[in-house]
Amino acid sequence: MTINQSGWRPTAPASGAAAAPTFTGNKALMLEEPLIFEIGDAHTTGVDFAEGDVAGSRLGDLTRKTPIGLPGLSEPETVRHYTRLSRQNYAIDLGLFPLGSCTMKHNPRLNEKMARLPGFADVHPLQPTDTVQGALEVIHQLAHWLVTLTGMASVAMSPKAGAHGELCGILAIKAALAKRGDTDRKVILVPESAHGTNPATAAFAGFSVEDIPATAEGRVDTAALTARLGPDVAGVMITNPNTCGLFERDLKAISDAVHAAGGYVYCDGANFNAIVGRVRPGDLGIDAMHINLHKTFSTPHGGGGPGSGPVVFSDALTPFAPLPFVEKQGDHFALVEEETAGDHHASSFGRMVAFHGQMGMFTRALTYMLSHGADGLRQVAEDAVLNANYILRSLNDTLDAPFGGSGPCMHEALFSDDGLADGFSTIDIAKGLIDEGYHPMTMYFPLVVHGAMLVEPTETESKAALDQFIGALRSVAERAKAGDASLKTAPHFAPRSRLDETLAARKPVLVWKEPGLAVT
Amino acid sequence: MRYLPLTGHDRVDMLAVIGASSIDDLFVDVPDVARLDGPIHDLPMHASEMAVERHMSALARKNLTAGDAPFFLGCGAYKHHVPASVDHLIQRGEFLTAYTPYQPEIAQGTLQMLFEFQTQVARLLGTDVANASMYDGSTACWEAIGMARRITRRGKAILSAGLHPHYVSVARTMAKYTGDVLDTAAPRLTADTDFEERLIAKIDDDTSCVVVQYPDILGRIADLKPLADACHAKKALLIAVVTEPVALGAITSPGEMDADIVVGEGQSIGVGLQFGGPYVGLFGCKEKYVRQMPGRLCGETVDADGRRGFVLTLSTREQHIRREKATSNICTNSGLCALAFSVHMTLLGEAGLRRLAAINHAGACRAADRLATIPGVRLVNDSFFNEFTLDLGQEARPIVRTLADRGILAGVSLGRLYPSEGALANGLVVAVTETTSEADVETLAVALEEALA
Numbered sequence: 001m002t003i004n005q006s007g008w009r010p011t012a013p014a015s016g017a018a019a020a021p022t023f024t025g026n027k028a029l030m031l032e033e034p035l036i037f038e039i040g041d042a043h044t045t046g047v048d049f050a051e052g053d054v055a056g057s058r059l060g061d062l063t064r065k066t067p068i069g070l071p072g073l074s075e076p077e078t079v080r081h082y083t084r085l086s087r088q089n090y091a092i093d094l095g096l097f098p099l100g101s102c103t104m105k106h107n108p109r110l111n112e113k114m115a116r117l118p119g120f121a122d123v124h125p126l127q128p129t130d131t132v133q134g135a136l137e138v139i140h141q142l143a144h145w146l147v148t149l150t151g152m153a154s155v156a157m158s159p160k161a162g163a164h165g166e167l168c169g170i171l172a173i174k175a176a177l178a179k180r181g182d183t184d185r186k187v188i189l190v191p192e193s194a195h196g197t198n199p200a201t202a203a204f205a206g207f208s209v210e211d212i213p214a215t216a217e218g219r220v221d222t223a224a225l226t227a228r229l230g231p232d233v234a235g236v237m238i239t240n241p242n243t244c245g246l247f248e249r250d251l252k253a254i255s256d257a258v259h260a261a262g263g264y265v266y267c268d269g270a271n272f273n274a275i276v277g278r279v280r281p282g283d284l285g286i287d288a289m290h291i292n293l294h295k296t297f298s299t300p301h302g303g304g305g306p307g308s309g310p311v312v313f314s315d316a317l318t319p320f321a322p323l324p325f326v327e328k329q330g331d332h333f334a335l336v337e338e339e340t341a342g343d344h345h346a347s348s349f350g351r352m353v354a355f356h357g358q359m360g361m362f363t364r365a366l367t368y369m370l371s372h373g374a375d376g377l378r379q380v381a382e383d384a385v386l387n388a389n390y391i392l393r394s395l396n397d398t399l400d401a402p403f404g405g406s407g408p409c410m411h412e413a414l415f416s417d418d419g420l421a422d423g424f425s426t427i428d429i430a431k432g433l434i435d436e437g438y439h440p441m442t443m444y445f446p447l448v449v450h451g452a453m454l455v456e457p458t459e460t461e462s463k464a465a466l467d468q469f470i471g472a473l474r475s476v477a478e479r480a481k482a483g484d485a486s487l488k489t490a491p492h493f494a495p496r497s498r499l500d501e502t503l504a505a506r507k508p509v510l511v512w513k514e515p516g517l518a519v520t
Numbered sequence: 521m522r523y524l525p526l527t528g529h530d531r532v533d534m535l536a537v538i539g540a541s542s543i544d545d546l547f548v549d550v551p552d553v554a555r556l557d558g559p560i561h562d563l564p565m566h567a568s569e570m571a572v573e574r575h576m577s578a579l580a581r582k583n584l585t586a587g588d589a590p591f592f593l594g595c596g597a598y599k600h601h602v603p604a605s606v607d608h609l610i611q612r613g614e615f616l617t618a619y620t621p622y623q624p625e626i627a628q629g630t631l632q633m634l635f636e637f638q639t640q641v642a643r644l645l646g647t648d649v650a651n652a653s654m655y656d657g658s659t660a661c662w663e664a665i666g667m668a669r670r671i672t673r674r675g676k677a678i679l680s681a682g683l684h685p686h687y688v689s690v691a692r693t694m695a696k697y698t699g700d701v702l703d704t705a706a707p708r709l710t711a712d713t714d715f716e717e718r719l720i721a722k723i724d725d726d727t728s729c730v731v732v733q734y735p736d737i738l739g740r741i742a743d744l745k746p747l748a749d750a751c752h753a754k755k756a757l758l759i760a761v762v763t764e765p766v767a768l769g770a771i772t773s774p775g776e777m778d779a780d781i782v783v784g785e786g787q788s789i790g791v792g793l794q795f796g797g798p799y800v801g802l803f804g805c806k807e808k809y810v811r812q813m814p815g816r817l818c819g820e821t822v823d824a825d826g827r828r829g830f831v832l833t834l835s836t837r838e839q840h841i842r843r844e845k846a847t848s849n850i851c852t853n854s855g856l857c858a859l860a861f862s863v864h865m866t867l868l869g870e871a872g873l874r875r876l877a878a879i880n881h882a883g884a885c886r887a888a889d890r891l892a893t894i895p896g897v898r899l900v901n902d903s904f905f906n907e908f909t910l911d912l913g914q915e916a917r918p919i920v921r922t923l924a925d926r927g928i929l930a931g932v933s934l935g936r937l938y939p940s941e942g943a944l945a946n947g948l949v950v951a952v953t954e955t956t957s958e959a960d961v962e963t964l965a966v967a968l969e970e971a972l973a
Contacts, residue, residue: 033632035632035635035636036636036866037636037639040866040869041869042869042870042871043869043870043871044869044871045867045868045869045871045872045875046603046605046866046867046868046869046872047603047867047868047872047876049872049875049876049879049954050879054878054879054881054882055882055885056878056881056882056884056885056886057885058881058884058885058888058901058902058903058904059741059770059771059881059903059905060740060741060742060743060902060903061743062741062742062743062771062772062903063770063771063772064768064769064770064771064772064773064874065772066772066776067870068643068644068768068769068773068870068873068874069643069870070640070643070644070865070868070869070870070873071866071869071870072866072867072868072869072870072871072872073866073867073869075603075605075867078605078609078863078866078867079605079608079609081866082609082612082615082633082859082863082866083609083612085628085629085630085632085633086609086612086614086615086629087614087629088614088626088627088628088629088632089614089615089618089626089627089628089629089630090614090618090623090626090627091613091614091615091616091617091618092613092617092618093613093614093616093617094613094614097617097619099619099622102619104617104619105523106523107616107617108523110569110572110573112611112616113573114572114573114576114577114580116607117576117577117580118580118585118587118588119577119579119580119581119582119583119585120579120580120583120794120795121792121793121794122585122586122587122599122792122793123583123584123585123586123793123794123795124586124591124593124597124599124793124795124929125597125793125795125796125797126593126595126597126932126936126937127584127593127924127929128920128921128924128929130921130924130925131583131584131924131929132583132584132795133582133583134578134579134580134581134582134583135579135583135795137579137582138576138579141579145563148560148562148563149560149563160655160656160659160797160798161655161850161851161852161853162851162852163839163849163850163851163852164655164659164850166849167849171693171697174697195840196838196839196840196841196842196843196846196851197839197840197849197851199839199843199844200839200842200843200844200846200848200849201849202844203844203845203846204697204698204848204849205697206697206698206699208844209843209844246549247547247549247550249549249550249551252551252553252554275550277556277559277560278547278550278555278556279547279550279554279555279556280554280556280560283553283554284551284553284554294852298523300616300617300856301617301618301619301620301852301855302610302615302616302618302855302856302857302859303615303618303619303620303621303627303629303630303633303855303856303859304619304620304621304630304652304816304852304853304854304855304856305620305653305655305798305852305853305854305855305856305857306655306797306798306800306852306853306854306855306856306857307852308798322693338689349693349696350689350690350692350693350696351686351689351690351692351693352659352690352693353655353656353658353659353686353690353797354596354656354657354658354684354686354687354690354785354796355596355597355686355795355796355797356795356796356797357796357797358797358798359794359795359796359797359798360794360797360798361797361798363576366576367572367576370564370567370571370572370575370576371522371523371566371567371569371572372521372523372566373559373563373564373565373566373567374559374560374561374563374564374565375559375565375566376521376523376524376565376566377559378556378558378559378560379521379524380524382543382546383524383526383531385543385546385547386526386531386534386535386538386543386546387526387534389534389538389540389546390534390537390538392538393537393538393539394537407548407549408538408540408545408546408547408548408549410546430623431625434623434625434626439619439623439626440623445840459523459524459526460523460524460525461525462525462526462530463525463526463527463530463533463534465525489824491625491626494625494626495625495626495628496624496625496628496823496827496829497625497823497824497825497827498625498823498824499624499625499821499822499823499824499829499830499831500821500822500823500824501624501821501831501833503821503822504819504820504821504831504833505819505833505834505835505836508810508817508819508833508834509819509820509821510635510638510649510650510810510817510818510819510820510833511635511638511639511642511643511648511649511650512635512636512639512820
């Protein structure tokens with residue numbers, strides 16, 4: 001309790017008194033911000049250029065004749081516009097961000113500083129390799145960390161995000177099958193609880209997708225899976241730990257069965273954070289796994305990317321990995337590109353991206369790994385799992401934990417909407433949490449649980465932060481169980497109340513148009 | 521362990537609440553074969569911030585940075601000046617450490633920014649609509665080819681010889697799996713593109729799309745309208761690829777010439793070189809094709825109190841809803857790079873972008889004229905924006921290496937991009953931007969003349 005030393009005696013506001021609307025529509029620090037198209041114009045610029053005439057007209061008769069329609073703002077206006085927008089966002093820097101399967105952990109600022117060193121940020125991807133030895137060495141060092149932590153044979157660094165990494169792994173499987181003339185294998189088995197990217201990826205690569213059911217305890221039904229194996233099955237895509245937050249105990253046995261039946265095992269590594277330093281996925285017999293550097297290795301999510309999704313491979317799939325990659329040749333780091341690879345890499349399935357991958361993410365991830373070290377990364381997994389179990393056990397008197405009897409969870413705690421009052425669902429709890437100052441957990445995923453709430457606290461939360469979150473979630477859940485109608489209209493204190501997503505999809509307005517031109 | 525807030529006491533207390541006797545109890549489901557008893561060998565233990573900074577800085581110093589050399593590289597990545605406020609704004613934690621805006625009530629900052637980004641991109645490319653970004657230009661390009669297949673239900677794509685060879689390689693990789701047939705060719709060191717002689721002649725009733733780069737890999741600029749007309753006469757789509765968006769401040773946009781899908785690499789605006797990534801893929805198209813688009817889209821709507829707000833929309837195209845029937849498997853895209861693009865574009869505005877483009881073009885004209893005076897050097901292009909190709913009369917790749925040894929980053933040799941195309945070995949692609957001084961050009965000219973002699 002702080003002591004009021006001013007002598008001023010507060011009086012309680014009259015209850016129920018509605019605040020008068022403000023002239024601006026702003027409410028103190030809650031500031032409304034128009035679109036740049038409403039405040040900028042075609043003549044204003046926030047960048048100074050050299051004065052004077054510029055000559056030259058080698059544009060092949062294609063000199064622009066029409067205006068583009070780009071508004072400009074001065075620098076102060078620009079800084080204010082985006083600063084005001086930023087304040088309408090929730091972020092890890094503001095509080096616990098328990099979005100299950102997304103691993104929203106603290107983003108160390110040393111990572112940002114290192115990625116901005118001119119030696120990394122200001123080098124061109126096509127410079128002669130003698131002039132970028134340090135950049136290639138970063139890639140080589142990061143690759144060493146990744147194969148060592150996963151116990152795999154090799155790593156492809158170029159995939160741009162997790163889903164792109166999945167594609168990389170599946171294309172390698174397809175190339176391996178093609179190499180041995182085994183082209184009748186057209187089915188990829190995917191557990192029901194999989195991320196949506198898994199079936200989308202398999203379908204893109206021309207496979208048909210078949211669901212494998214989950215057991216009552218939330219794991220892959222090993223019997224159903226092995227029974228389905230056969231000469232038409234190319235492989236399986238399994239997430240481990242899975243999206244119910246459980247370790248797939250039978251994964252080694254599944255891998256052995258899949259291999260015996262001639263298929264390959266793709267592991268979705270989105271949840272690697274739970275086991276880094278405690279388990280090497282390679283010891284479980286998998287053939288490929290992507291690693292989201294923006295999850296496990298703390299590179300920022302940035303409001304939806306950029307990510308980075310290197311893929312580790314087993315010996316069996318290594319020959320089919322994409323190019324380019326970095327090879328150490330004596331003291332020199334060479335960039336092996338598709339165009340120059342030669343026979344040594346003749347089986348590679350090819351190039352996935354222009355240039356060599358997400359260098360800016362590599363420097364951040366390597367910085368993070370060096371900071372934590374082998375001992376710290378192990379502690380990361382332990383604390384992530386400890387925090388999740390603490391939430392699971394602290395709340396299972398309030399919320400239904402469908403797999404609470406299946407043993408400890410890994411990095412995320414899964415609850416269902418069972419027991420809420422009639423007409424109340426997960427979304428009401430989520431929106432209630434917003435009013436409590438939290439980003440909600442992942443909602444309605446995985447699909448195998450009714451009204452799923454997937455809570456992933458990560459290791460970068462203190463016990464005090466967890467206790468407050470547990471209190472908030474308990475309070476909101478109890479309101480939902482009691483049928484508190486105010487939850488149905490939550491959030492009440494956010495910059496916006498619930499948004500009409502149906503309207504947005506029915507009459508899509510995807511770009512701004514001048515008021516006279518806009519369709520309303 | 522500065523990133524881990526739990527204390528030893530906390531851990532003990534929490535284990536007690538859980539009812540576990542040790543942390544190992546929580547990993548009981550891990551089979552013995554996969555259980556590690558302690559930190560992995562062969563990797564270092566944790567290190568202080570100062571020690572890590574020293575390690576990383578030593579690696580950074582081994583690179584020759586663009587800012588420390590006369591610098592002329594382009595071919596899909598360009599050195600432009602990025603105002604300091606761009607990097608400041610993208611480092612605000614509310615942008616940097618937010619997730620994909622799944623909870624729109626507390627993500628209006630990201631969502632409004634994406635709506636503004638989509639509008640800026642659509643206007644720049646000349647398309648009706650644009651999405652909230654792709655990974656980069658090369659992946660946007662193959663996504664566009666896939667989209668054309670879905671729209672036309674045809675599987676033959678004709679790729680211009682002027683398309684960036686890495687983009688061609690990416691498309692070739694993907695085509696192996698999607699069954700698309702690609703018609704490709706290597707460029708020739710001539711002033712003319714392959715539009716007339718090759719592309720228009722090849723369009724037939726099986727053609728899903730024609731893919732052209734504008735300006736192309738050699739820097740050449742050609743009118744897209746006749747090509748668009750030829751495509752549309754056969755009910756095929758024209759896909760235009762823009763790897764240098766600053767050019768569209770000076771030249772007519774592909775959309776204005778009736779291209780159906782326009783994709784691009786947005787790196788030039790706001791993002792920086794970063795040794796190739798992360799960059800930001802631009803993706804725009806005609807409105808009638810929007811439901812076949814890949815990637816996230818932000819749309820305007822209202823909240824329960826009638827106030828304007830923004831949400832992710834048309835998500836029935838996407839993997840998290842449609843699973844195996846999605847238009848793409850893309851999930852995370854390039855949100856923060858899209859923010860950098862949008863901030864930089866807002867700072868520039870129409871007037872700034874046009875001035876920037878004019879300065880780039882004028883500098884390139886001066887440099888091309890100067891370099892073409894070197895004995896034995898021929899300027900290949902008639903038309904160009906800020907990038908042009910020189911025929912050095914001898915192999916360019918060793919010349920580039922020689923000049924790099926002298927601290928000059930002279931450009932991209934076509935031998936680097938097309939090692940198996942002997943006819944291109946003498947080609948050097950030179951890019952000139954607002955960051956290139958006249959002294960830089962003179963330094964290059966003198967050194968190049970010496971190296972060629």
